[in-house]
Amino acid sequence: MVKPRAFNWALIFGTLLIAFTVVLAIWGPAWAPRDPLERTTGLIKINGEWDRAPFPPGTPGFPLGSDEGGRDILTRVLWAVRPTMQMVLVVALVRLGMGVLIGLISGGGRGQISTFFETLTSTALTVPTLLVALAVLFKVNLGDMPGVYGPRLWSFILGLALTGWAETAQVIREQTRVLLSQAYVEAARALGASRIRTFRRHIVPHLMPLVWIQFAFEVGATLMLTGGLGFLGLFIGGIAPMLEGDPFVLSGYPELGEMLSTTINVIVQPWGMVAAGSVVFLTVLGFNLLGQGLRVRWLRARPGRETVFTRLGLWLDEYVSYPVGELLRGPLRVPLQGGALLLGIGALLWVGNWLRPRLTPQIEQLPTTIVESFIPEPTPTSTPPPAQAQLLWSFEAPTGLPVPPLVTRDGNIFLITHQAELYAFSPDGTLRWQQVLTAPPFTDMDQDTFTDVTLPLVDLGGGMIGIVNEKRVYALNAMGEEVWDVPLDAPPSYKGCCTLSAGALYLLDHASGLYAIGQNGEPLWKYTPESEFVSPGSAPVFASDGRVFFAAGPEGRMSLYAVSPNGTGLWETEVPKERFGSAFIGINDFRWLDLSADETVIFLSGDAFDATTGTVLTFDLETRVVEIEQAQNPNETITAESLGIRRWGMRMGEWNEGLYLLTDPYLFELTRQADTLILERYAPLNFFSFARGLLAPPLFTNETVWTYSVDANDLNDTVFLKDPGAHSRFLTWADLTTSESGTIEIPRGDYVAALDAGTGTAYLCRAQRNPDQITCERRTPWESAPTPWFMLEGIRNIKYIQLDQEAGRFYVFGKNNVFYVVDVGATLPKP
């Protein structure tokens, strides 16, 4: 039993912690050093080192660090407490109200009613509230489509209160029964008090301390549930913000759940999670302590034990409450009740109006910033360039052309329309045959653009083409006749679909099954990883001895698989996500694999693997850093980990000639001289455009590294690969001899671009009306202004363009479903 005079430590500490939270909720935003939405993008110099977000705690200006978007975590926490606590208090009050009401009815009701509510309570107690809340939030707001900015206050109240009242109801029910069996209740009844009067005068007042205790516990429990839901990505006003390249969509004003929702993304830079989680922990602790303290106080309270408070209470009773109560019960009753009702309704409306804008954070889309650009934007030249191009032939498709054409090595051209009609043209434009495919070109919704359509055709050589659809892969000969077909167990994934290597056709399906199909359509083997829900993460790469490597994995956890030439698994290695920090975060789960020239090392994003055993290789580099821009630390040891490497790449595929390490925001070159590795750091690349270009392999010419990205509508050049960010329009380059780097922005409007890595040239074309013509120009990183290339009449508009270097041809797709073949042979620089 408790000592009557002991300090009630729980109450004291609980009150202090809650007071702290309340102060944060009220004055937090006023004290915040910054704006919660203010982002620090690009590079900032910290203690002489260039760094970019997320900044660690202790960075000047960021006492608790920053999140991925460069927003100050201290500020965000100070802002987050208020909306979260408002929501939690509202939910807790609803839960408490329901619980008390139902508890009273089931504890004091008679017969059927009591039984009904008792059953209801025990049913509600059976299911964990988190589960119910998940289901309700799914059903109420999120069932329609992914990406809807979702749960609102009402769905949270519904989800958390639907069964959340049960514990309070149980406690109240038990206590009501205890009180009902007390002698004074029996006495009241014997004196003829009505049931309602008994409850009002004898039960409810005695329940009140318990209600307050329950309220404290309810707030704690609700906050913890809110945190859990936020952690799963469900919070008021949004789904988890993700950094998916571009556009940079972040939900707006901070909320504790929102701050927790990114935990999984940034588990190696967990400052936001630690801050928000600690606030949740301390506040829950505070309310639990308060509940305990109140309970202790309640148990200690003895009738007749006089304190200052009881004396004050008696005085108030005698001189204030009783006379006022008499007055209210008497003459003032009716007008007061009416007034109170009106006031209550008004207050509810007012509270609702006041809460709504505060509880639904605005969604803001923030523009990205371009840090620097060395080369001015191209300006349309006023003088028409000499027309050196000639329109060879064109073809108007009856319906749209969703995918670029397949141009085989022998020059034949295959086009597919939206209606799945396949046209085969010879190089001179004669239609050889046409047929309707059984299935339209397949789409793959896995990418972040919902419109990706991939060409399901592959050049099998010898006049044959392969066609892939949802169910099977089959081959057509030069006459358009089906030669063979192979059924597929799952739809193919265009990530790594259809690679022809050493005469065999390899393709990956949606469940990461890797098929090898022989030259004559005989299924050679199929390899399926044994893990669960594995979706493909890379295109397969091939070693000269026939080994195949590919990456696949569930949910951002990626494994690398090696398959022997006869289709048996050699090894699989999980990509160590922790190793390179944020290198794995925010990018669509599709990677590029590189095999070193001697076929001993595989590079996958930030990691290197031994090709024979699959073990993860770590490089501890004793390096000399040559810093071009800021020669501050000429002798510095850099470990591969400390760079945050985004990608490894090999120049000409050979280790000795140099390994390129693409990091944010630098490009490093690693060369080996005798026994030392030399790491040279080049100019910082334009961060945003570079980040966009990361997924494309850097293409190495003799002098120039190209990383590239173009608009989603633009055509995949044969050499370049499309960036998953849908709206980027930047070409980034770095010159290794002069250490210059820069960006060419493709202007908006009708401009489209094609690139030629061999000569380091970008071709930009633009359509004009009246008269209908296209104007094209050439750009190289070395020239500050574009060179006019050609002008051609008769083409109205352009969707995308494609270069065919060997044939000296230029393919243009009009938006009006017309396909043009242009001869530019004389004007193309030879590779």
Add this chain to the structure above:
Amino acid sequence: MPLFPAYFDHLQQILRFGLGTFPGTNEAVAPRLVQALWASLGLLMLALVLSLGVGLVLGLRATRANPPGVARWMTLFSTFGLAMPSFYLGSLLIVGGIYYAIQGGPNADIPLPLQGFGWDAHLVLPLFVLAFRPTVQIAQVTADLLAGELGKQYVTAARSLGHTERRIRWRYALRNTLVPVIVTISNAFRLLIGELILVEYLFAWPGLGRLLVLVLVPARSFLAGSSYLFAYPPLIAAIVAIFAAWFLLGDLVAGTLIRGFDPRTQGEEGRHG
């Protein structure tokens, strides 16, 4: 097809456990679901046994006999333990592991696998996080109840009869607290299932809880590239049915045990405790 024949087809399919295939693939749902079920059930049962054992032992140790009461450390432990969100505890453990590895240089290995599935060292962190709060709950309730019992007169009587303290605790006091302890355990079971969702998600444990998150939370499944699982009706139905079966089973077991251990419920029918 008219409504009723279609509905009966559907029922028949369910009775044959034919849950169809994953959207976009030809892979059957049922085997994967069974795998997930075993993964979850294993974790759940181990956590239940662990929290039961540790909780009871802690609760017994925290009870002072004379004067009867609960040890200070238990109050502290339960206060902090019950306020500690499992995702917070788990995230901190993962972060700790990563920082340990980063501090240790390139060759340092993380002592325990931080994520993933396996009936080996992979179990340690999820089990610890999952069992943490139920353990605290069971320990606290056991200690409270036992302390209450030890102050009663029959204990004094037993003591004066010369029974050992150990015998008093185990034979008399604990037996009288057994029914409320079982109720607490069944509460702990529910708590475990709720936490299971968070823990499986955090530690990438391929069980039903994580599957449920993939199915119900759009942001995550979208990020994960497994958007094809989001809002997939057969999966929702199957998972909800399995969870419901667990709750029913848990309640049934608890009810049966209470009936078995509480002599008052064995006599007359329809008497409320």
